[in-house]
Structure formats: structure tokens, C-alpha cells
Amino acid sequence: MTTTTIDPVRVRPAYRLRFGGVLAGEWTKFASLRSTWVTTGVSAVLLVALGLLAAAVSVEGMDAVSVALAGSTLASLAVGVLGALIGATEYTTGMVRATFVAVPGRTPVLWAKALVAGGVSFAVMTAGALLAFMLGAPMLDSGVTALGLGDEGVLRALVGAGAYLGLVAVLGVALGMLLRSSAASIAVLAGALLILPGVFMLLPGSLAETLSPYLPSNAGSAIMSLQTADGSLGPWAGLAVFAGYVVVALGAAAYRLKKADA
Template sequence: MTVTDLAPVPAPARTTYKVTGPRVLRSEWAKFWTLRSSWITLAVAVVLLIAFGAIAAATYSPDATATGGPPGPGSGDSDAVSLALTGVTFASLAVGVLGVLLSAGEYTTGMIRSTLAAVPRRLPVLWSKAAVIGPIVLVLSTIAALAAFQLGKLGLDGEKIALSLGDDGVLRSLAGAGVYLGLVAVFGVALGVLLRSSAGAIAVLVGVLLILPGLASLLPDSWYDTMNPYFPSNAGSAVYALHQSSDALSPGAGLAVFGGWVALALIGAAVRLVRSDA
């Protein structure tokens, strides 16, 4: 009887998965679209941008101030673009809150520990969150701005301020609104990581974008006139303004200044993310 020696069956080789930038990006992309808050907040931002722009154009009256009516977006030296972009301020709050929830929300639920355990280098998480939400908001808000402008044309038919997409600066202004809102969303992500509190980050976001310029009016006039164009919301509004006022930045300068504010927030968030425990 012959005994055959059987060699042991080798164990299957284990597949090693490396943490790479594209994989972290795909992970953050999946997180973003599986959160119900992302869909809801994006929809709110788009609806606000379109609805307020269409309503402002439909209710426009060139004689509103002369007849004693309340001043508003439809009075004074308004143009078709400024009316279409009336909802930018409200949409900026929505997308800013969305950015905060995308980052600070993980600290609230404790999921950030699992995220950082999977990505020990940490910084790719921050860059991927910003790279996901920024382009999404930019594209959707630009489409919404175009829709608001096209709807507004129906209400402005025959008015002197009516414009078409082919007129000088119109497309640049509408695209600028999308760029501004995309940067606001990234700003929200940075604040969320920096403060690690949804409520705190939203409060700072609202304060910086809406309250700070009003409080600055308490400063001496010479200080206020110098500082006012460089506040985040004022610099951002210059990005999508069709006509440059004498006390405002140019669109390029406004983009550079607001981008600088966003970059500072991202740097602060990166430093805290690396140096502090989750």
C-alpha cells in the first residue's frame, strides 16, 4: 500500500487595500449622497434661488420708490441679473449649513472616529469633503441661477432693465453666483471641522456672512469705508455683481478676497484636524 504525502494547501493571499486620495474621495461622495439631509438642503437652496429671483422679477416696478413703495430689489438701479440673484443670500445660508452638516455632523454622531481610523493621515478627509461639496453646489446653483434669470425674463418683458444671456457680463455674473455658493459650501465644511459643533459652526457662518457687515457699521466711517469691501459676504457679492459700484471690489478681486477667507478657514480646520483628537 502506497502512502502519498499531501502538501498543505497554501492559504489564499490577502488583498491589501491602500488608502488613496481617489478612494477617500469616493467614500466621501457616497456619504454625501446617502445622507437625506444632503438632498433636502440642496433642494431648498435651489428652490430659494429660483423662487426669490422669479418673484423679484415678477413684482418689479420702476416707479416703486417714486410712488412711496418700500425700497427693495425691484426698485432703484436694479438690473435683470440682480433681480434673478435676489435669492443668493438665502441660498448661501442653505449651502453653508449643508457644508457644516457634512463635516461637523460626523463629530455629533461619533462617526468621525471610524473615518479617521480608516484614513489615519486625516487631511485627505478634509480635502475630499471640500472637493465633493464644492463642485456639486457650484453646478446646481449655476443651473438654478440660469433658471431664475430665464424665468425672470418673463416678468421683465418690455422693461428697460430686461437683459438676455448674450448681453455683456450676464453669463459671467450668473456663473459667479455659482462659484460664490460653491465656496460658501466649502467654507461651511471648514467651519464644521474647525469648531466640531454643528450649532456653533452654523452660528459663526451666519454671523460672518450676515451680521458682521452690519456690526461694522458701528465703526468710524473712515474705518468702515476701508474695511467694508473686504468682509466675506461683500467680497463674495462682488463676484456675481453685473455692475461694479465705486465702493466695491472688482469681480476678480472679490473672488480672490473671498477665496482667501475660505482658504484661511480650511488651513485652521486642517491644523486642528491633525493636532487634535477626534
């Protein structure tokens, strides 16, 4: 009598999307939406156009870098809006449920969105800062300190502007996924970057002087300055403080992703 041995059925492991696939998916979402490109373009236009306008009306005592980066404040709001839209739009449309079905771990989605928003913003804003600097140089008033890319601190300030604005975009993503509302995240971002410094000016003099350098926008923008003013943070220390705020926001968003339903 012959005995037939049947091999046990081999069950294939469930398919798991690697981080590279998650990143590619988030890039596809970014590239396929008109709103993200429009917002990115507005950010670049604000930085370059306001830099050129500042060069045209520059006055004695300024330096070429501060003139070129005159549009950085409004550009920071624009890239923050970009990040918030990337982080929160899927919650508004309900598509986030489909995303989390494909990526049940959830947090890789946050990291991928942050990389896409931060990477695109860094590249575009760095190019914008360099363009504003080079195009604005011939327009500067004779009393403005003329500088070249090879002068001390110039390249650091211009590339640093891109790094700061890239981190602002990442902060927008973190707030978008934490608050799950584009409007709420944009309001918080605008308050932290634009309104909070004005509020702190109402504090008693010594307290305001002590705390103001550590406010998000004041700390982050230190990387764009050629000279460190008394009581201000140094360029890299300021950027590190701002990066700390971004890390805290990302951590809070990751915690909520793990603990709360979509």
C-alpha cells in the same frame, strides 16, 4: 546532504486608501443622507423662487441679473448649512473615528468633503441662477434693464454666483471640521455672512467704507454684480478675497485635524 533554501516571507505592504477612494466614500455619505439632499434642494428653491418673486415685483432702475440673484443671500446661508453638516455631523455621531481609522492621514477627508460640498453646490446653484434668470425674464417690469446671456458680464455674474455659493459650502465644511459642532459652525457662518456687514455699518463712515468691501459676503458677492460701485472690489478681486478666507479656514481645520484627537 541536500540543503533546502526557504525563501523569506514577503510581507505585503499595508493597504492605503487613495484619494480617489476617500472622495468616493465621501460622495457615498453625501448621497445616502436625506438631510444633504433636502438642504441642497432648499438652497436651489430659495435661489430660484426668490428670483422669480423679485422678477414679479421688479421696479424701474434694476437690471435682470440683480433681480434673478435676489435670493442669493438666503441661498448662501442654506449652502453654508449644507457644508457645516457635511463637516461636523460625523463628530456628532462619533463615526469620524471609523473614518480616521480608514484614512489615518485625516486631511484627505477634509479635502474630499470640501470637493463634494463645493462641487455639488457650484453645479446646483449655477443651474439655479441660470434658471431664475431665464424664467424671470418674461416677468420683468418694462423699466428693468433687459439682458441676455450674451450681454457683457451676464454669464460671468450668473456662473460667478454658483462659484461664490460653492465656496460658501466649502467654508461651511471647514468650519464644521474646525469647530466640530454643526450648531457652532452654522452660527459662525451666519455671523460672518449676514451679521458682520450690519455691525460694520456702525463704525465711523470712513472706516466702514474702507473695510466693508473686504468683508466675506461683500467681497464674494462682487462677482455677481454687473457694475462695480465706487469703493467696491472688482468681480474677480472680490471672489479672490473671499477664496482667501476659505483657504484660511481650511488651513485652520487641517491644522486641528493633525494636532487634535478626533
